[in-house]
Amino acid sequence: MSKQIVTVCLPPCGPDGLRPALAAAMAPFEYDAQIGKPDDEWQGEWDYWYVASGGKEFTVRPGGEDDPLIVRDGLDEDRPPRPRSLCDGGPKALLDLDTGRFAAAREAADAWDAWQAFASTFPPSLPYAHFARMPEARAVEAFEAQPVIRAVRLDPGREERFGFDPVAWFGEDRPDFAARAAADVLPTFALLTVDGRWVEGSSHAHHVRFNAYLDGLPDDTVLVRVLYHS
Structure with missing residues (x-):
């Protein structure tokens, strides 16, 4: 219940x-x-x-x-x-x-832009799902060995903003990502x-x-x- x-x-x-x-x-x-x-x-x-x-x-x-x-x-x-x-x-x-939906869309778009700007300074990375067939410990290790993910993990504020798997989280294009956030309000x-x-x-x-x-x-x-x- x-x-x-x-x-x-x-x-x-x-x-x-x-x-x-x-x-x-x-x-x-x-x-x-x-x-x-x-x-x-x-x-x-x-x-x-x-x-x-x-x-x-x-x-x-x-x-x-x-x-x-x-x-x-x-x-x-x-x-x-x-x-x-x-x-x-x-x-x-x-x-x-409407106001809450517009605000959520703007915030999501800003986060998407920030991630793209940050990630562009690193080699391309793969989402966690790419490693999921490995034993869990090895999957996490391989995923977090990627330079951009390692950089996120080293900064708690950055990890709070971008999340555990930002490659997957920000995988949609910008308009769809913002629309998804607005739809959740x-x-x-x-x-x-x-x-x-x-x-x-x-x-x-x-x-x-x-x-x-x-x-x-x-x-x-x-x-x-x-x-x-x-």
Whole structure:
């Protein structure tokens, strides 16, 4: 059993209607519930839930911080007080879905540029996967014997920035690498669509579909982060 976050997408509703709308949307996925589920092996997705972002807060558009339609439940576990610019949900029109994605793309592009500039001063290197058929100790030794990898290992700050296997990590071209970083910002493990589909995943393909779905929703759609125990 574990806790995950689902982003619930709801038709337009006011503050008084939010709880009933969330309860109705989540109800078919209650653990062991058989609401419209003829399969006796159906187990459901949750045994309890509450509004919380688990570190995946939405950003409020400037000027909307005190709008009564913004959702802030304050039930995140072991987290310090949040700035008013962050929230658990609200109408899409009040949420800034773009700034975080743009910032992630810029940061990724800068890291890609830094790696290319650094790596260009060394002989070409191979990713760790190239050595993976060797016994592990020998594979690590051969991988880290490459001059550029050795140089990364000798500088903790550089290793923190570029990672264990920068040859593989920065293997995509610059636009794809930046797009991948941007796609990771909004998605949660699960998505509950307006029409009642529960979709799970952690792959890049899932993240791309998640972003496309949210981007295509009307501005009055209510988006809410919900922590559930499964």
